[in-house]
Amino acid sequence: MKSTTKSIAFQLIVAVLAVELVASLLVAALSLAYERHIHLSSFDDILRGRANSVLGAVQDADDVNDNVMLDLADLHVPGEDLYEVYDDGAGRLLGRSSNWPSEQSKGIVAATPAELAATANNTFSHLKIDHRHYGFILLHGSRIVDPAEPGGGKVHPITILYGAPSDRVWHAIDSAVEFYAAGSILLLAITGPLIAWLLHRGLSPLRQLAALASHITVNDWHFDPPASARTTPELAPLTQALENSLARLERSFTQQRTFVSDSAHELKTAVAVIKSSLQLLGLRQRSAAEWQAGLARCLADAERLEELVGKMLTLARVESGAAIHADSAAASDMAECIHRSIEELAPVAALRSVQVHAHIPPDVVPVSLTAEDCSLLVSNLLLNALQHSPPDSVVELRISQMPDTQPALVEFAVQDHGEGIAPEALPHIFDRFYRGDPSRARSTGGAGLGLAIVKAIVDHAGGSIHLASKPGEGTAATVLLPLAMHTLAPVAPDSVVAPA
Amino acid sequence: MRVLIVEDEVRLAENLAAALREGPGFAVDCAADGLSGDEMAGFRCYDLVVLDLMLPKMDGLTLLRRMRARRDTTPVLILTAKEGKAAIVELLNAGADDYLAKPFDLGELIARAKALIRRGKGAAHPTLKAYGLEVNTLEQSVHRNGVAVDLSPTEYRILEYLIHHPRRIFSKRELLEHLYDYNWEHHSNVIEAHVSNLRKKLEAAAPGAEPVIETMRGRGYRLSLEQSV
Numbered sequence: 148m149k150s151t152t153k154s155i156a157f158q159l160i161v162a163v164l165a166v167e168l169v170a171s172l173l174v175a176a177l178s179l180a181y182e183r184h185i186h187l188s189s190f191d192d193i194l195r196g197r198a199n200s201v202l203g204a205v206q207d208a209d210d211v212n213d214n215v216m217l218d219l220a221d222l223h224v225p226g227e228d229l230y231e232v233y234d235d236g237a238g239r240l241l242g243r244s245s246n247w248p249s250e251q252s253k254g255i256v257a258a259t260p261a262e263l264a265a266t267a268n269n270t271f272s273h274l275k276i277d278h279r280h281y282g283f284i285l286l287h288g289s290r291i292v293d294p295a296e297p298g299g300g301k302v303h304p305i306t307i308l309y310g311a312p313s314d315r316v317w318h319a320i321d322s323a324v325e326f327y328a329a330g331s332i333l334l335l336a337i338t339g340p341l342i343a344w345l346l347h348r349g350l351s352p353l354r355q356l357a358a359l360a361s362h363i364t365v366n367d368w369h370f371d372p373p374a375s376a377r378t379t380p381e382l383a384p385l386t387q388a389l390e391n392s393l394a395r396l397e398r399s400f401t402q403q404r405t406f407v408s409d410s411a412h413e414l415k416t417a418v419a420v421i422k423s424s425l426q427l428l429g430l431r432q433r434s435a436a437e438w439q440a441g442l443a444r445c446l447a448d449a450e451r452l453e454e455l456v457g458k459m460l461t462l463a464r465v466e467s468g469a470a471i472h473a474d475s476a477a478a479s480d481m482a483e484c485i486h487r488s489i490e491e492l493a494p495v496a497a498l499r500s501v502q503v504h505a506h507i508p509p510d511v512v513p514v515s516l517t518a519e520d521c522s523l524l525v526s527n528l529l530l531n532a533l534q535h536s537p538p539d540s541v542v543e544l545r546i547s548q549m550p551d552t553q554p555a556l557v558e559f560a561v562q563d564h565g566e567g568i569a570p571e572a573l574p575h576i577f578d579r580f581y582r583g584d585p586s587r588a589r590s591t592g593g594a595g596l597g598l599a600i601v602k603a604i605v606d607h608a609g610g611s612i613h614l615a616s617k618p619g620e621g622t623a624a625t626v627l628l629p630l631a632m633h634t635l636a637p638v639a640p641d642s643v644v645a646p647a
Numbered sequence: 648m649r650v651l652i653v654e655d656e657v658r659l660a661e662n663l664a665a666a667l668r669e670g671p672g673f674a675v676d677c678a679a680d681g682l683s684g685d686e687m688a689g690f691r692c693y694d695l696v697v698l699d700l701m702l703p704k705m706d707g708l709t710l711l712r713r714m715r716a717r718r719d720t721t722p723v724l725i726l727t728a729k730e731g732k733a734a735i736v737e738l739l740n741a742g743a744d745d746y747l748a749k750p751f752d753l754g755e756l757i758a759r760a761k762a763l764i765r766r767g768k769g770a771a772h773p774t775l776k777a778y779g780l781e782v783n784t785l786e787q788s789v790h791r792n793g794v795a796v797d798l799s800p801t802e803y804r805i806l807e808y809l810i811h812h813p814r815r816i817f818s819k820r821e822l823l824e825h826l827y828d829y830n831w832e833h834h835s836n837v838i839e840a841h842v843s844n845l846r847k848k849l850e851a852a853a854p855g856a857e858p859v860i861e862t863m864r865g866r867g868y869r870l871s872l873e874q875s876v
Contacts, residue, residue: 418749418750422753423659423751427665430666430669430670431670444658
């Protein structure tokens with residue numbers, strides 16, 4: 148992988164191994180403390196026992212002063228041990244082992260007998276003598292000479308300093324800790340690859356999902372995630388998200404494809420009309436008047452094709468480009484747009500003898516649309532109403548502001564009193580190329596794109612459109628648009644707030 | 648010959664009708680949606696149906712299937728803007744006889760229309776011959792025993808219709824239905840005059856020969872010659 152971040156598996160393995168390493172260090176430290184405690188306390192017990200046997204070897208000296216002496220005959224202690232026995236009462240040394248260290252290397256053992264006597268009983272200490280580690284115990288005892296005599300005999304407080312080499316103990320502690328450390332390292336070495344393998348196995352649903360997802364193309368939207376991907380809690384949201392976005396994409400692709408195929412059909416038909424009109428003219432000898440009439444028809448056909456292409460391009464622009472000017476948030480005066488559209492369509496209204504009544508407030512009504520889109524919106528709706536109005540009827544245009552709603556809205560309504568829309572046609576009325584009554588719509592020049600354009604404009608402005616119709620009574624189109632947040636007059640693009 | 652055009656694009660239907668009337672001289676009716684097309688095809692007075700596929704109210708394929716379901720053998724020429732072989736195969740399998748993709752060539756459409764009508768009546772060649780008569784449907788010319796006969800368009804259409812089935816009796820109503828469009832009833836009185844003129848012109852081309860058009864009183868007309876030539 149060339150990505151800068153390491154793979155999740157790698158990160159997990161490193162994390163687990165690091166945790167394991169810390170744990171094994173802790174185990175080693177704990178085992179060191181534990182083993183040290185166990186070994187040293189048993190070593191101290193041994194020392195105490197041996198010191199006691201040394202105490203047992205202190206005998207009555209059978210002399211006049213009721214002194215005591217160290218009788219080594221029955222004393223069996225390891226030869227490498229060191230000991231020194233004092234009679235504290237007499238302040239004299241009763242005896243010491245033959246290998247008692249020389250003065251230079253004695254260290255702490257060099258305390259005076261008085262100091263030793265003052266030291267608490269069972270005091271342990273560790274010393275290094277002649278490069279060997281020794282553990283020492285200071286034992287206070289007493290020996291009573293002639294206890295049967297009146298007065299209880301003479302009591303001799305005895306101090307014994309006993310040491311034994313502790314190298315073996317330290318060695319045992321070291322080996323125990325070494326064992327634990329080696330075990331931990333071995334475990335690390337084994338668990339590393341094991342974790343890698345387990346992770347590889349555990350991540351296989353993810354790889355399956357990726358492999359499946361990579362097979363999706365524009366032509367093959369089939370995506371059937373494995374059950375493991377659906378049921379794994381970590382993968383379920385990803386799978387769901389994938390499925391949802393794929394479904395959305397497929398829908399929009401299908402829509403686009405339908406639009407392209409519908410457009411192709413419309414264009415081919417329009418071209419077929421022009422071509423057949425021209426070929427019809429050439430079918431036989433014709434008079435100049437016939438030629439002129441034929442050419443006029445061809446021109447009219449070409450104009451219809453031009454209008455169709457223009458509307459298709461408008462729709463494409465509105466649908467794709469609206470996202471761009473939603474940010475720059477254009478604003479235009481809806482009232483002015485309506486006046487302009489009524490003026491533009493006055494000839495159509497006159498031709499069909501339809502009256503247009505506009506109920507528009509005198510003040511400016513700013514909406515979040517470009518002037519072009521606003522005109523398109525108004526003129527398409529008005530033209531639609533005019534085309535579906537019977538002669539001598541009235542088309543009503545109305546604007547009302549709703550400042551209390553959040554966000555503030557403008558309601559624009561167009562009401563005609565025509566034949567209305569059949570209930571079964573209503574759901575399709577915004578579909579591209581849909582014509583409520585095809586032959587009639589064609590005769591009035593509609594390509595079935597006007598309402599689709601209106602819907603696209605309204606949608607991208609964040610508004611809504613609703614058509615209500617009663618067959619025989621007329622149709623009411625109601626558009627809700629967000630009110631532009633600023634006053635229109637000096638347009639300051641920076642202060643414009645984008646519609647929701 | 649009478650042709651039904653089912654096409655919702657009004658201008659295209661107008662052009663097709665004009666071309667079929669001016670070119671081969673067919674009588675043409677137009678239907679602007681699937682339902683009225685189906686109703687008109689149900690009259691069974693057409694020699695060809697030109698059918699657009701994308702129609703309001705009932706699509707062309709459904710109309711075609713309904714025609715074939717009621718054993719209507721009228722040739723059907725499909726006009727389609729659809730691409731793809733699958734759609735064409737489906738059309739032909741549903742009982743279409745031929746198809747043309749939009750935008751088509753008007754000359755090709757007329758040629759195919761003629762061929763389909765001819766085939767529908769069992770003729771393979773555009774020149775029809777019977778009893779010394781020779782009708783060239785391409786040039787719309789008629790010869791009797793090698794002598795050219797100059798006929799008016801209506802007279803020619805009557806002869807062309809009759810010569811497809813020599814010896815078969817055609818009622819006056821059938822002739823009217825197949826030679827005129829929907830307002831054929833206005834022509835009911837003149838058809839006798841046209842047949843009479845046609846007979847005279849054919850006799851003038853071969854003096855002394857037997858008349859080839861018989862009037863079967865109360866039953867209609869037929870093309871026949873009692874003695875063999």
